[in-house]
Amino acid sequence: MVETSTHDTPFAWGDQETQHFFDLTPDRILEAVEAANIRCTGRCMPLNSMENRVYEVEIELAEPAPPDNPSEAFRIVKFYRPGRWSREQIHGEHQFLIDLEKEEIPVVAPLPFSNGETVRFMPEYHIWYTVFPRVGGRNPDELTDEQLSQIGRLLARIHIVGARSEAHSRIKIGPESYGLQSLDYLLDEGWIEADLEDHYSDLVEEICELTQPWFDSADYQRIHGDAHLGNLLYGRQGFFWVDFDDMVQGPAIQDIWLLTPGRDEYSNRQRNILLESYEMLKTFDYGSLRLTEPLRALRYIHFCAWIGKRWEDPSFPPKFPEFGTRSFWQEQIVDLEECLRMIKEKS
Numbered sequence: 001m002v003e004t005s006t007h008d009t010p011f012a013w014g015d016q017e018t019q020h021f022f023d024l025t026p027d028r029i030l031e032a033v034e035a036a037n038i039r040c041t042g043r044c045m046p047l048n049s050m051e052n053r054v055y056e057v058e059i060e061l062a063e064p065a066p067p068d069n070p071s072e073a074f075r076i077v078k079f080y081r082p083g084r085w086s087r088e089q090i091h092g093e094h095q096f097l098i099d100l101e102k103e104e105i106p107v108v109a110p111l112p113f114s115n116g117e118t119v120r121f122m123p124e125y126h127i128w129y130t131v132f133p134r135v136g137g138r139n140p141d142e143l144t145d146e147q148l149s150q151i152g153r154l155l156a157r158i159h160i161v162g163a164r165s166e167a168h169s170r171i172k173i174g175p176e177s178y179g180l181q182s183l184d185y186l187l188d189e190g191w192i193e194a195d196l197e198d199h200y201s202d203l204v205e206e207i208c209e210l211t212q213p214w215f216d217s218a219d220y221q222r223i224h225g226d227a228h229l230g231n232l233l234y235g236r237q238g239f240f241w242v243d244f245d246d247m248v249q250g251p252a253i254q255d256i257w258l259l260t261p262g263r264d265e266y267s268n269r270q271r272n273i274l275l276e277s278y279e280m281l282k283t284f285d286y287g288s289l290r291l292t293e294p295l296r297a298l299r300y301i302h303f304c305a306w307i308g309k310r311w312e313d314p315s316f317p318p319k320f321p322e323f324g325t326r327s328f329w330q331e332q333i334v335d336l337e338e339c340l341r342m343i344k345e346k347s
Contacts, residue, residue: 021053021082021127022314029055032122032129033077036113050315051245053079056134074134075111082126087119090128092167093247094118096222099164105157106240108135137233137240145273151232151239151259152277158241159252160282162222166249173225173250174215175208178298182305191308196329203336204301210343211294218251218288227255253288254295261296263342290346297339300332 026044033040043058055077065073080090097109098118110118110130119130140147171177183204186192192200224231226246233240248254256278260271278284307323310316322328 021079021125024053024079024125024127028122028125029077029079030057032079032120033057033059033075033131036120036131038075038131047076049078050310050319051084052081055079071134071136076108076132076134078130078132080128080130085128086169087121087128088169090119090130092170093244094130096162096167096247097244099161100158103157103161105154105161106237107158107244108132108240108242135233135235135237135240135242137235137242139230140232140234140239143229143270147239148270148273149277152274153281154239154241155227155252155255155259155274156278156281159221159223159255165222167222167247170222171248172220173248173254173295173298175212175294175298178302179204179208182301185305186308189308191304191324193326193329196326196333200329200333200336203333203340204297207294207297207336207340207343210340210347211291214291214294215251218291219285220249220251223248223250223252223255225250225254226258228258228261232259251288251291252284253291257292257295293339293342293346297336297343300335300339304332 029044030040030042039060041058041060045056047054047056057075057077058073059075061073065071085093094110097107100107101109110132112118113120113131119128121128143151183201187197187201224241224244224246225248226243227241231241231243233242256271256274260267260274262268262270275284275286304323307316307320311323317323
């Protein structure tokens with residue numbers, strides 16, 4: 001099920017039919033895993049995830065896990081939030097990961113169930129879920145020049161594979177899907193302070209109108225979509241990307257600016273190092289750098305709609321206590337005004 005707005009493009013965040021999702025218990029989690037013919041020991045630990053529900057589950061092995069790789073005794077089980085992605089859209093994410101794994105690109109691809117599928121349905125709870133291997137790693141605090149070069153080459157390899165086929169069911173990132181549809185939701189639900197609505201709306205609409213031609217002329221392909229440092233891990237195999245849940249059809253620059261999001265000289269230098277190594281394997285369209293500020297603005301707008309959509313989830317109000325307050329929307333307006341100013345400089 002994919003929620004739609006008055007526009008034609010599917011909205012990216014689904015609905016709030018999530019009561020069973022909130023009520024997932026260890027018994028139900030283990031029941032789902034064992035229904036896929038995976039025997040569990042009973043140990044189950046929740047992992048940090050705002051959008052989905054993710055758990056580490058210990059499984060029974062015929063032989064003990066090797067001392068140098070204890071992760072073999074565990075699986076990561078991901079329960080998708082109801083109403084966000086359809087089965088076809090989840091398959092789009094999984095196929096991208098499988099394509100990358102076939103090219104020996106370090107990602108964590110889903111494990112197939114006994115029927116060969118990578119996603120199963122819990123009909124009594126209306127929840128899709130999948131199982132991944134556990135791969136250990138840590139988030140880098142700050143990237144050295146050599147690490148930036150490594151990641152640049154890794155992103156190029158991911159984008160080479162991503163360009164080989166399309167994922168028609170996935171969201172196409174742009175002013176329509178991330179901007180105008182998010183604005184529609186925020187206005188319809190009355191999230192914005194009444195006397196700030198017009199100013200906020202005018203900013204969003206002007207940014208979308210000015211930059212739509214830029215997106216129309218951009219090259220689109222499968223990309224990670226949320227390639228910030230929090231989704232980059234360093235483990236035994238080196239750097240690898242996780243959490244392709246926000247995979248979209250979009251321009252390559254989306255994965256690059258999120259890694260080097262600053263506007264200062266230091267961030268520009270980091271981006272140049274990354275792109276220099278990227279171009280060792282794949283040509284980069286430097287003209288697409290002008291999409292950085294529009295994509296930043298769309299992320300701000302989209303993020304607000306995401307929080308609003310999830311407000312009934314008990315974990316969200318404590319995480320975002322300022323959301324919906326006057327000061328919150330004033331800050332959003334300041335951020336969008338700065339994005340618009342920089343967009344106009346490049347127009």
